[in-house]
Amino acid sequence: MKNHFPRLAALSVVCVAAGATQAQTVLQVSTWLPPSHAATLAQNQWCDAVEKGTQGSVKCNLLPKAVTAPPGTFDAVRDGLxxxxxxxxxxxxxxxxxxxxAEFPFLGDSSTATSVAYQRIYDKYFAPLGEHRGVKALAVFTxxxxxIFSVKEPVSSVADAARMxxxxxxxxxxxxxxLMGWNTTLKPATSSFELLxxxxxxxxxxxxxSLQSMRLSMVKYATTFPGGLYNTSFVFMMNEAKYNSLKPQERAVIDKVSGESAARLFAAGWDRTDAESRxxxxxxxxxxxxxxxAFVAEVKKKQAALEDRWVETAESRGLKNAKAVLDEFRAEVQKVK
Structure with missing residues (x-):
C-alpha cells in the first residue's frame, strides 16, 4: 500500500492557507493628500500597526486615488465607499x-501640543455626544x-489682509x-496651487x-502668530459597519493604535514636515x-465674539459648561508642551 500521508499533509497545509486567506479582512484606505504627505504617511503607519497587531488578519489596501473630492470624504467613509x-x-x-x-487662534506652537490635548478633550466631552455619528472616529488631530502666506506683498496689518x-x-x-473684513474663499488644500x-x-x-506638499513656490511672504492664527480640525475615521464586523480581538488592536496613539502619529509627522519647510x-x-x-490684538477682539458664539451653540447641542471645556482644552495644550 502506498503511503498517502505526505499528500494528505500537503493538502492540509493548502487548506489551512486557504482558510487564513478567506479569514483576512482588507480595509480599503483612501487619501486625498499626496502619497508623500505627512498625513498620508501617518495613515500608512497606522495600517502597518494594525496589520502587525492582528498578525495579518486585518490589513490595508491603499487605494491609488481618493474615492471622492476632499469635502465628500466623511460621507464616503460613512457610506462604505x-x-x-x-x-x-x-x-x-x-x-x-x-x-x-481646536480651530481657535493662539492655541499652541506645534501640532503635537494641540492634537494630543484635543484628543483628550474629545474623548472626555465630545465623543459621548456623537457629533461624528455614522463613522467610527479613530482619532482627531490638528x-x-x-x-498667512502671500505672493506679491507681505501682510503686516488687518488692512493689508483686507486688500487681498x-x-x-x-x-x-x-x-x-x-468678522475681520477679509476676502476669503473656502476651497480644499488641493486647489491652492491652481488658485495661486x-x-x-x-x-x-x-x-x-503646505508650501512644500502643495508645491507653492510662488509664495514669497509669511506672517506668523503666537500659537497660530488658526488650526484645522481633522477626524481620522473608519466605516462603522466594517469596524463592527471585525472580531473582538481585532477591534481591540485597532482601539489600541487609535485615539491618542494615532493623534500623536499624525502630529509628529506634521511637526517634522513643518520644521523641514521652515x-x-x-x-x-x-x-x-x-x-x-496691534495685529494680534485686533484678531483677539474679533475672536472673543466667536468664542462666545461657540459656547452658546455648543451648549445648545448638549455640551455642558462649554466655556470651562474651552479653558480646560487650553490648559491641556500647555501641559502637553
Missing part, C-alpha cells in the same frame, strides 16, 4: 460644532499653527475672516509644511515676520 480615511471637519460648514474648539484674496480651509477661520499660480488668489492660510523657506528666501501686537 472607503473603509478608512481622514477629513477636515470645516470642509462641510455648519455640520460640526464641537470640533471648532495641523501645525496656521500662517485668500484661500482658506473652513471652520473657525472662515468665520473669523468674515493663476493669480485668482493672492495668498492662502496654511501651516508651514528650513527650505530660509533657503528659498521666503520673508517671514511675526504679527505685531
Amino acid at each position: 472607503a473603509d478608512v480615511s481622514y477629513t477636515v471637519d470645516g470642509y462641510t460648514p455648519g455640520r460640526f460644532v464641537f470640533t471648532q474648539v 495641523h501645525g499653527p496656521g500662517i 484674496k485668500f484661500r482658506i480651509g473652513g471652520g473657525n477661520i472662515n468665520e473669523l475672516s468674515k 499660480s493663476t493669480g485668482v488668489m493672492d495668498g492662502t492660510f496654511f501651516p508651514d509644511e 528650513d527650505i523657506q530660509k533657503q528659498t528666501g521666503v520673508q517671514r515676520q511675526m504679527a505685531n501686537s
Whole structure:
C-alpha cells in the first residue's frame, strides 16, 4: 500500500492557507493628500500597526486615488465607499460644532501640543455626544499653527489682509475672516496651487509644511502668530459597519493604535514636515515676520465674539459648561508642551 500521508499533509497545509486567506479582512484606505504627505504617511503607519497587531488578519489596501473630492470624504467613509480615511471637519460648514474648539487662534506652537490635548478633550466631552455619528472616529488631530502666506506683498496689518484674496480651509477661520473684513474663499488644500499660480488668489492660510506638499513656490511672504492664527480640525475615521464586523480581538488592536496613539502619529509627522519647510523657506528666501501686537490684538477682539458664539451653540447641542471645556482644552495644550 502506498503511503498517502505526505499528500494528505500537503493538502492540509493548502487548506489551512486557504482558510487564513478567506479569514483576512482588507480595509480599503483612501487619501486625498499626496502619497508623500505627512498625513498620508501617518495613515500608512497606522495600517502597518494594525496589520502587525492582528498578525495579518486585518490589513490595508491603499487605494491609488481618493474615492471622492476632499469635502465628500466623511460621507464616503460613512457610506462604505472607503473603509478608512481622514477629513477636515470645516470642509462641510455648519455640520460640526464641537470640533471648532481646536480651530481657535493662539492655541499652541506645534501640532503635537494641540492634537494630543484635543484628543483628550474629545474623548472626555465630545465623543459621548456623537457629533461624528455614522463613522467610527479613530482619532482627531490638528495641523501645525496656521500662517498667512502671500505672493506679491507681505501682510503686516488687518488692512493689508483686507486688500487681498485668500484661500482658506473652513471652520473657525472662515468665520473669523468674515468678522475681520477679509476676502476669503473656502476651497480644499488641493486647489491652492491652481488658485495661486493663476493669480485668482493672492495668498492662502496654511501651516508651514503646505508650501512644500502643495508645491507653492510662488509664495514669497509669511506672517506668523503666537500659537497660530488658526488650526484645522481633522477626524481620522473608519466605516462603522466594517469596524463592527471585525472580531473582538481585532477591534481591540485597532482601539489600541487609535485615539491618542494615532493623534500623536499624525502630529509628529506634521511637526517634522513643518520644521523641514521652515528650513527650505530660509533657503528659498521666503520673508517671514511675526504679527505685531496691534495685529494680534485686533484678531483677539474679533475672536472673543466667536468664542462666545461657540459656547452658546455648543451648549445648545448638549455640551455642558462649554466655556470651562474651552479653558480646560487650553490648559491641556500647555501641559502637553
